[in-house]
Amino acid sequence: MISTGNDIVALGSINKTRTCEPRFYSKILSAAEQELYYQLEFTTLPFENYVWLLWSVKESAFKYLQRNNHQLIFSPIKISVLTVDVHPYQHYSGSLQFGHHYLFFRSTITNDWISTVVNEEDDFEYIFNDVQAIEYDNRQYQSDAVRAFALDKLNAFFEGEFAIEKSESNYPILVKDAKRVNTPISLSHDGYFVAYSFNFNPTL
């Protein structure tokens, strides 16, 4: 199953107080995931950022899996983050499970956002993802901006003009010369930030 899934969380949009209330975070994190926070080494990651880090991992995984299971409904507590490894400069990686599916993630946290991308292999050589700040935070602007951002990158990679359309199940698909392209693409936006991921696996 080759797919891609990404997510971005604008840290300016989160309610830190509410995030740290058990009735909030317990709807996102399992007991094991709450325990995992206290086992993280070499990090001063605030708990509210940990909650939204795992949210972004779970949302990315949902997008990855939904491409091949259109009936899937996002239920964060049913996606289990198994490991979280801390790397220099606020980079994180780890693994997760949903049913019999195992996926891997890479995340970056800045002062302004958390960005995550997931993949079926713990090898992100063919995964391209990036984040961009935007001027306005209304939904239409975000949607237009993330498409323009992703298409700029794609058109730099390939000849011809790409377009992004929506599948019947509401996930984005790439189209070139009126034909669907097999490269999976994922788009996300939150607040004043947009992000994309592509999977350029050569076996596609």
Next chain:
Amino acid sequence: MDRNAILNELKKVLTPYTENKELLNGITEETDLIKDLKINSANLVDIIIDAESAYNIEIDFDSAEKMYLVGNCIDVILDKMNQSA
């Protein structure tokens, strides 16, 4: 409380998370919170917690994952209200 009364109360819960307030006036039981109302998925937990407070109920994980259509939300809220009655 009947379905119509819950729907009216639910509009108040959804208001802070809906950018286009006019869309709320036209919602039906078939309205999808994310696809139709364009609610950010990151706000779904907020909506569940606000609904718990508004109706004095507790919404478990299995019920929460059904709350993607307005009609499903009303089903879950009615069910939980009946359980706590």
